[in-house]
Amino acid sequence: EAGVTQFPSHSVIEKGQTVTLRCDPISGHDNLYWYRRVMGKEIKFLLHFVKESKQDESGMPNNRFLAERTGGTYSTLKVQPAELEDSGVYFCASSPAGLYTEAFFGQGTRLTVV
Amino acid sequence: QKEVEQDPGPLSVPEGAIVSLNCTYSNSAFQYFMWYRQYSRKGPELLMYTYSSGNKEDGRFTAQVDKSSKYISLFIRDSQPSDSATYLCAMNTNAGKSTFGDGTTLTVKP
Numbered sequence: 001e002a003g004v005t006q007f008p009s010h011s012v013i014e015k016g017q018t019v020t021l022r023c024d025p026i027s028g029h030d031n032l033y034w035y036r037r038v039m040g041k042e043i044k045f046l047l048h049f050v051k052e053s054k055q056d057e058s059g060m061p062n063n064r065f066l067a068e069r070t071g072g073t074y075s076t077l078k079v080q081p082a083e084l085e086d087s088g089v090y091f092c093a094s095s096p097a098g099l100y101t102e103a104f105f106g107q108g109t110r111l112t113v114v
Numbered sequence: 115q116k117e118v119e120q121d122p123g124p125l126s127v128p129e130g131a132i133v134s135l136n137c138t139y140s141n142s143a144f145q146y147f148m149w150y151r152q153y154s155r156k157g158p159e160l161l162m163y164t165y166s167s168g169n170k171e172d173g174r175f176t177a178q179v180d181k182s183s184k185y186i187s188l189f190i191r192d193s194q195p196s197d198s199a200t201y202l203c204a205m206n207t208n209a210g211k212s213t214f215g216d217g218t219t220l221t222v223k224p
Contacts, residue, residue, distance in 0.1 A: 091157055
């Protein structure tokens, strides 16, 4: 069974440009999460989808970040325009429906804004 | 103040040693307590999770939760070089999202 897949694995963009990160969750997982780790800090929650609906987006830093989950399958996270402080590793995780179920993480996308 | 504080490390131990990794937390609403292992350039991988206070054992790994003290630990017995990684504690309320500690980097020397 395929795990959580993230594209690209690494992206280097200039300040002011747009970047779109993609996450393909494990098939059948209703829950999809985005997290981010900036250098020297802990992994922080960004948002949570249940199927195609945003359940919790309290961790989104500002309106330059836009997340979508098409048809409850894959998800994209767009940063527009990117700023230097957006650099970090963006993780996606998915889990089955239920009160607590194991979340499986992707390998992350390393974003560098120069 | 962070909701989850993790002993920073790094830790370096000889092969075969017992390792203790620790986190404290301040949010009484946390109900699920997880330990993840993360190898370099990889995503976190769940090692163990517990729901209640007490101990949970899985092979060489033991997770311990003390809700009264808001303290969790992960013990690794007979540590191996392959255990060298960053260990992350994480906690959930019922809401699904996880709150992570900063991580502790462990090196087990042969």
